[in-house]
């Protein structure tokens with residue numbers, strides 16, 4: 001029974017193996033309504049398997065899943081109107097135009113065909129409405145897959161690598177689409193390999209490795225807790241490496257082509273100390289990113 005108190009997604013002790021491979025290993029995760037959450041992890045980490053179990057496309061070996069209070073498997077008709085799903089192999093009705101395809105999807109939900117136009121506008125495909133689905137570009141295809149998932153205005157949106165294989169501009173355009181959906185109060189759970197994107201878009205990220213969640217938090221919390229600090233990049237010749245190591249707060253020093261890199265957890269202090277003795281013209285600083293945290297975490301687990 002759905003109530004407003006139910007989280008968008010609640011997963012408890014979920015496990016799924018394919019033969020000897022444990023694709024999802026005792027995963028517990030609660031996604032509140034309205035949250036934008038990213039599933040991250042290397043190839044084979046279990047992201048697709050997890051999202052497909054949540055969608056009801058796969059059945060777990062053990063554990064429970066509810067979406068808005070409903071169990072997705074066995075096939076649950078009550079859920080179909082509440083969730084929107086884009087898989088890595090989204091299928092389209094051949095020979096139809098983008099609009100006709102969406103009108104057909106709308107008809108399957110028993111909806112008026114005008115919702116197709118709404119979905120086209122929502123993902124920025126208005127100008128491609130009359131292009132055949134077989135003729136759209138890769139980026140447009142991915143948008144059309146998302147539009148197909150949105151036709152019935154679902155509350156929970158599940159997307160598997162929606163921005164994979166898109167050029168940088170198309171990816172940014174899709175970010176705007178996803179942000180609008182989030183702004184409209186939708187819950188979004190998606191997988192991505194783009195860590196800059198997850199850092200920019202997600203309220204929280206779950207990092208999976210070998211079927212297990214190894215980190216789950218807001219990107220900025222993960223970054224601030226991680227051991228990876230900041231970097232200060234000095235043009236070579238300003239300071240000898242041994243002098244740099246003597247500066248209070250500098251943890252280590254490395255050299256990359258014509259740049260001396262100072263690694264520190266205390267960037268402001270190091271900058272202040274250097275400023276009294278060294279010319280800081282052209283100095284660059286780099287703060288830790290979610291990608292640094294991810295690489296450290298996955299490297300440590302491998």
Ligand SMILES: Nc1ncnc2c1ncn2[C@@H]1O[C@H](COP(=O)(O)OP(=O)(O)OP(=O)(O)O)[C@@H](O)[C@H]1O
Pocket residue numbers: 018021022023041042043044045046047048049050
């Ligand atoms: N249908 C299947 N039959 C057998 N093994 C499978 C099947 N689907 C997935 N696997 C295996 O389960 C593990 C998890 O795969 P899954 O596709 O869920 O990972 P993923 O994190 O989505 O990977 P990617 O980032 O490459 O999409 C992998 O070892 C994969 O080879």
